[in-house]
Each structure stands twice: as C-alpha cells, then as structure tokens.
Amino acid sequence: xxxxxxxxxxxxxxxxxxxxxxxxxxxxxxxxxxxxxxxxxxxxxxxxxxxxxxxxxxxxxxxxxxxxxxxxxxxxxxxxxxxxxxxxxxxxxxxxxxxxxxxxxxxxxxxxxxxxxxxxxxxxxxxxxxxxxxxxxxxxxxxxxxxxxxxxxxxxxxxxxxxxxxxxxxxxxxxxxxxxxxxxxxxxxxxxxxxxxxxxxxxxxxxxxxxxxxxxxxxxxxxxxxxxxxxxxxxxxxxxxxxxxxxxxxxxxxxxxxxxxxxxxxxxxxxxxxxxxxxxxxxxxxxxxxxxxxxxxxxxxxxxxxxxxxxxxxxxxxxxxxxxxxxxxxxxxxxxxxxxxxxxxxxxxxxxxxxxxxxxxxxxxxxxxxxxxxxxxxxxxxxxxxxxxxxxxxxxxxxxxxxxxxxxxxxxxxxxxxxxxxxxxxxxxxxxxxxxxxxxxxxxxxxxxxxxxxxxxxxxxxxxxxxxxxxxxxxxxxxxxxxxxxxxxxxxxxxxxxxxxxxxxxxxxxxxxxxxxxxxxxxxxxxxxxxxxxxxxxxxxxxxxxxxxxxxxxxxxxxxxxxxxxxxxxxxxxxxxxxxxxxxxxxxxxxxxxxxxxxxxxxxxxxxxxxxxxxxxxxxxxxxxxxxxxxxxxxxxxxxxxxxxxxxxxxxxxxxxxxxxxxxxxxxx
Numbered sequence: 001x002x003x004x005x006x007x008x009x010x011x012x013x014x015x016x017x018x019x020x021x022x023x024x025x026x027x028x029x030x031x032x033x034x035x036x037x038x039x040x041x042x043x044x045x046x047x048x049x050x051x052x053x054x055x056x057x058x059x060x061x062x063x064x065x066x067x068x069x070x071x072x073x074x075x076x077x078x079x080x081x082x083x084x085x086x087x088x089x090x091x092x093x094x095x096x097x098x099x100x101x102x103x104x105x106x107x108x109x110x111x112x113x114x115x116x117x118x119x120x121x122x123x124x125x126x127x128x129x130x131x132x133x134x135x136x137x138x139x140x141x142x143x144x145x146x147x148x149x150x151x152x153x154x155x156x157x158x159x160x161x162x163x164x165x166x167x168x169x170x171x172x173x174x175x176x177x178x179x180x181x182x183x184x185x186x187x188x189x190x191x192x193x194x195x196x197x198x199x200x201x202x203x204x205x206x207x208x209x210x211x212x213x214x215x216x217x218x219x220x221x222x223x224x225x226x227x228x229x230x231x232x233x234x235x236x237x238x239x240x241x242x243x244x245x246x247x248x249x250x251x252x253x254x255x256x257x258x259x260x261x262x263x264x265x266x267x268x269x270x271x272x273x274x275x276x277x278x279x280x281x282x283x284x285x286x287x288x289x290x291x292x293x294x295x296x297x298x299x300x301x302x303x304x305x306x307x308x309x310x311x312x313x314x315x316x317x318x319x320x321x322x323x324x325x326x327x328x329x330x331x332x333x334x335x336x337x338x339x340x341x342x343x344x345x346x347x348x349x350x351x352x353x354x355x356x357x358x359x360x361x362x363x364x365x366x367x368x369x370x371x372x373x374x375x376x377x378x379x380x381x382x383x384x385x386x387x388x389x390x391x392x393x394x395x396x397x398x399x400x401x402x403x404x405x406x407x408x409x410x411x412x413x414x415x416x417x418x419x420x421x422x423x424x425x426x427x428x429x430x431x432x433x434x435x436x437x438x439x440x441x442x443x444x445x446x447x448x449x450x451x452x453x454x455x456x457x458x459x460x461x462x463x464x465x466x467x468x469x470x471x472x473x474x475x476x477x478x479x480x481x482x483x484x485x486x487x488x489x490x491x492x493x494x495x496x497x498x499x500x501x502x503x504x505x506x507x508x509x510x511x512x513x514x515x516x517x518x519x520x521x522x523x524x525x526x527x528x529x530x531x532x533x534x535x536x537x538x539x540x541x542x543x544x545x546x547x548x549x550x551x552x553x554x555x556x557x558x559x560x561x562x563x564x565x566x567x568x569x570x571x572x573x574x575x576x577x578x579x580x581x582x583x584x585x586x587x588x589x590x591x592x593x594x595x596x597x598x599x600x601x602x603x604x605x606x607x608x609x610x611x612x613x614x615x616x617x618x619x620x621x622x623x624x625x626x627x628x629x630x631x632x633x634x635x636x637x638x639x640x641x642x643x644x645x646x647x648x649x650x651x652x653x654x655x656x657x658x659x660x661x662x663x664x665x666x667x668x669x
Contacts (some may be wrong), residue, residue, distance in 0.1 A: 126191025523563030
C-alpha cells in the first residue's frame with residue numbers, strides 16, 4: 001500500500017519512497033537516502049536496512065555516466081509489492097530487483113521481476129508504450145552470464161540475470177538495442193495506475209486493509225465498482241440508523257467484479273466488535289477453499305516477515321469466520337434458532353441457491369427433517385429476519401451462470417420477500433429484468449409493492465476480468481446463442497488484444513499457451529463436467545482436482561494448473577480465473593449447423609438431453625469455461641476417431657468448422 005508519508009524529494013512520484021534524478025542521487029549521502037526509505041517503510045528490520053545500503057552503494061558506483069531518474073521501492077498495488085529499483089534511462093525503463101546475498105538466479109526471483117515489468121506495462125498508463133527491461137541482480141553470484149536480450153511483441157524484454165560486475169555492460173547493451181524516444185520522467189511518474197486484479201489478488205489486498213480504490217481500475221468505464229461499494233455501505237448505515245431490514249440485488253456481466261464488491265463490503269465490516277459486522281457467504285466450495293487458503297498463506301507470510309509468532313491454524317480459523325460456505329451458515333441457523341451474530345451477510349452467486357424441491361430433498365435425506373417447506377432463499381432470509389432491530393442481505397447475482405440441478409435462480413429470493421417478508425426494503429439493480437437473470441414474474445410483482453427501489457448503481461456493466469478486452473463475455477454469448485454476425489463482430493474487436501485460437505491437436509494447444517504465458521501468469525486446462533470422451537487425450541474429468549493446489553501452487557508442483565495435466569471443470573473454476581486457458585470441447589455440446597445438440601454420456605454411448613433445464617446447465621457450463629481467461633485462450637476440439645463410435649468425427653467437425661467460420665484463427669505452436 002502506498003505510504004501516507006510523502007517522499008522528501010520533489011521530483012519523486014508518490015508511489016516511490018525515494019526518487020531523484022540520477023545526478024542528484026549520486027551526490028546524496030547514503031544515510032539521507034536510507035532515512036527517507038525508512039520514513040516510507042516505517043518499522044523496517046535490520047535485513048531491509050542492509051539490503052537498502054547495498055543497493056544504494058552499488059548504484060552510486062555503477063550509474064556514473066548515465067543520465068535519467070532512479071526510484072526506490074516503487075509500489076505495485078495489484079500485487080501488494082514494491083519494486084526494489086526503477087531506472088528511467090533514455091528510452092528504457094529498467095525494472096531492477098536485488099537478491100542481496102543470493103548466489104543463484106532463482107527462477108521464482110526471475111518471474112518476480114518479470115511480473116513487475118508486465119504489471120507496469122499492462123496497468124501503468126505511461127508505461128503502456130514504453131520499453132521495459134526487467135533485471136535480476138544476485139549480489140553473491142560467482143559466475144557471470146552473457147546478457148541475452150529478447151523482447152516480446154509488447155516491448156517487454158525477457159528478464160536478464162545480471163552478475164554485479166556485468167550490470168553496467170547490461171545497461172549499455174540494452175540501451176544500444178532500443179531505438180525509441182527518451183522517456184520524460186515527470187510525465188512517466190504522474191501516470192495513472194489502473195490495475196485489474198484477479199479475485200485472489202483482490203481478496204489478499206482487501207484483507208490487508210487496502211481499499212477497493214487502491215487495487216481496482218478507476219477509469220470511467222469501471223468507476224461504478226466504487227459507486228456500487230459505496231451504495232451498499234450507505235444502505236448498511238441506513239438500515240442500522242433506521243432499524244430497517246434491507247435486501248439488495250447486485251447484478252453484473254461475467255468478470256465485472258461482483259465478488260470483489262462483496263469481499264470489499266465484508267472486509268470493511270469484518271470486525272466482530274462493530275455493530276455492522278459482516279460475513280461473506282458462498283455456495284461455491286472451490287472459491288471458498290481457494291480464497292481461504294490464499295488469505296491464510298498471505299497473512300502467515302506477512303506475520304512471519306514482521307517477526308511475529310505466526311500460527312497458521314489460528315490464522316486459518318480467523319479467516320474461516322470471515323469467508324464461509326453458505327451451507328455451513330445455513331446448518332448453523334438450523335441448529336441455533338437465535339439471530340446470527342452478523343447483521344450484514346453477502347451471498348455470492350445468489351442465483352445458485354437451492355429451490356424448494358432441492359432443499360426439501362436435502363433436509364429429508366441429510367438432516368432428518370422430512371417436512372421442511374422452505375426454499376433455501378426463504379430460509380436464509382428468515383434467519384436474518386430473526387434480528388429484532390436491523391439486518392442487511394446483499395445478493396450478488398450472475399447472469400447465465402446456473403450450472404447445477406436444483407439452483408433456484410434469483411426469482412426464488414424475490415418471491416420469498418414478496419410473499420413472506422413484506423416489511424423488508426428491497427433495493428434492486430436496474431438491470432435485473434434482463435433475460436439472463438431470469439427474475440421472471442416475481443420482479444413484476446416487486447414494482448407494485450412498497451419499499452422497493454431500482455438503482456443503476458447496483459449493476460456492474462464492465463467486465464474487469466480481462467484487462468485486454470472487455471467484450472469477451474459478449475463474444476461468448478453470441479457464440480453460444482449462434483448469432484454468427486454478432487460473434488464475428490465481437491471477435492474482430494477483441495482479437496488484436498485478446499488472442500483466441502482453435503486447434504484439433506492438444507499438444508499444439510499446450511505449446512500455444514506455454515509460449516504466450518510470461519512470468520508467473522497462470523494457465524490451465526478446462527473441460528466440461530460432461531466431457532466423458534476426452535480420456536484418449538489423457539483428460540479424465542472423473543479425477544477430481546484439488547482447487548487449492550490447482551490455483552495456488554507453483555509451476556514445479558504436478559498438482560498445479562501449470563502442468564496442463566489435470567483439467568478443471570466449470571464447478572471448480574466458476575468465480576475464479578486464470579490468465580490463459582485451454583478449453584477442451586467434447587461431444588457433449590455439439591454444433592449441428594443451426595444450433596446446439598446437448599448430450600450426456602451414459603454407459604457406452606451418448607444420449608440426447610431433452611430436459612430444458614439440463615440443456616441450459618450444459619450451455620452455461622461452456623459459458624463459464626469460455627469466460628475464465630484474462631489474457632487469451634485456445635480451444636481444442638478433438639479430431640474424433642472413425643473407428644470409435646463414441647468419438648465419431650461427426651460429433652466434433654461441425655463444432656470446429658463453426659468456430660473457424662466465426663473467424664477464430666488456427667493455433668500455431
């Protein structure tokens with residue numbers, strides 16, 4: 001997080017703890033610079049002081065003869081980290097990371113400095129068109145490596161591993177290779193930073209008490225993320241001040257930040273001693289597990305770095321109280337008939353709550369309550385209605401995301417409020433009447449009831465999952481709706497910045513994705529939960545992945561997504577995202593020339609799916625899979641096998657031809 005203390009040097013940007021022209025830096029005593037850095041960092045330990053002293057001494061020796069600017073501890077808000085040093089020299093931005101005492105050039109450290117450079121390129125406005133050179137210096141390296149200068153298409157160089165004695169030569173070699181106009185330090189330093197974090201990054205930053213304004217974009221197209229968060233905060237205060245009970249419905253396109261808004265509200269109100277104590281609830285088990293573990297690991301590392309006696313078990317338990325599985329919350333309310341301790345609850349993916357039939361069946365089979373007569377939404381509202389004074393329910397609603405049998409959709413919530421809780425105040429997104437939210441006639445009834453308000457601030461209309469192209473969801477919708485012209489138009493608008501490719505060769509797909517991913521950008525295999533005939537390609541969706549390992553573990557762990565061995569299904573990735581995806585397309589959803597054929601593999605053959613609801617779930621499964629990537633995706637459509645009746649080429653060829661007809665190019669390794 002940016003330090004509240006402004007650096008003392010007038011020319012330095014607020015995101016750096018120290019910044020100055022190189023000529024001034026060379027003349028400034030080391031203790032003065034360390035003092036400024038200490039003011040920025042506050043409470044730094046001896047190891048950090050030693051590292052700063054080394055960096056300053058080293059650069060004051062090596063930068064003589066160079067003109068430009070130097071910045072120490074430059075903030076990268078999305079990652080919650082700071083770059084050791086940034087040098088603006090001529091036409092280049094050198095992103096320099098020191099590993100003081102290290103004798104080896106660790107790949108994790110190389111990825112770290114590469115990530116910093118990519119982050120600046122993607123999210124720092126005045127770095128978009130700049131040339132960035134990430135450099136890793138291992139102070140204890142005993143062997144020198146030849147400088148290999150390789151730039152990618154966006155003018156971000158592959159990271160350079162630099163022996164201390166070769167630093168000046170590396171700078172000179174890079175400057176000789178780069179032909180562009182010199183950077184203006186003042187303009188560069190004043191550039192806006194517009195991050196687009198993953199939900200895991202966002203949760204980490206929010207839990208560390210960073211505000212949503214610090215970690216999310218603030219351009220005009222995404223500003224209503226902040227407006228929506230503020231609107232909900234205002235409703236919480238209104239409910240508390242007036243003893244109201246309020247339910248509000250927040251809608252948004254896929255990737256628009258609904259979960260981010262919910263986490264922001266929950267983190268702002270997570271203190272149990274405050275009257276507005278909140279909890280974030282989700283029926284998405286993988287999302288809950290991944291977020292909990294990510295926050296636990298992050299908080300454990302933070303406490304360890306502060307030299308405190310960090311205990312993972314204690315941390316994990318505190319985070320469990322902040323992010324809960326909605327079914328555990330429900331079961332607690334079954335056992336305890338009193339009001340919950342929380343006055344504010346956020347239900348993520350509220351449209352996935354169970355209908356009456358599914359809830360009654362579960363209660364009879366699992367809880368020994370054969371006469372249960374409430375849908376899950378009605379019961380959850382009744383739990384919060386136990387409060388004698390006030391309560392707030394925030395329902396985060398996705399469109400076209402229902403993928404499971406028994407999911408009620410949003411109309412079950414509205415019907416429960418209309419019929420059983422007439423005194424509740426309802427605040428409704430102005431877009432809830434759009435067809436993809438399937439609110440039905442219940443919404444029309446709302447317009448006639450008192451205490452109902454429609455508000456545009458409760459809709460998030462801009463996807464923030466992909467910072468490269470914001471209309472991916474529009475393209476996917478047109479693709480699945482068989483609107484060829486609309487899909488072609490959307491694809492033409494996004495493909496220059498958001499690569500999409502298609503292939504019949506899985507090995508080519510894997511090469512395509514590995515070639516494009518840089519630094520620690522995460523990639524993985526995805527498949528529909530009904531993709532039963534991908535086993536000849538070594539993809540068996542019956543082998544269930546552990547989402548925690550798949551989403552969080554490093555590239556050297558065979559359980560991680562990086563290995564491209566285990567495919568995650570729509571159930572494991574809904575609500576989460578990757579940078580790059582390989583979507584494998586089986587014969588369960590087949591294009592037939594005019595529309596889609598829906599199939600389920602039973603026994604030894606494919607069977608037609610006739611039930612309308614089940615067809616919708618299957619199509620929505622592919623909607624989820626096709627909207628998980630932030631930077632680009634490759635689609636693998638198997639070639640089939642004429643000798644295998646379960647994998648006839650006729651099941652796959654029309655789908656491949658349809659995708660090609662839309663304009664998706666062939667993948668090249």
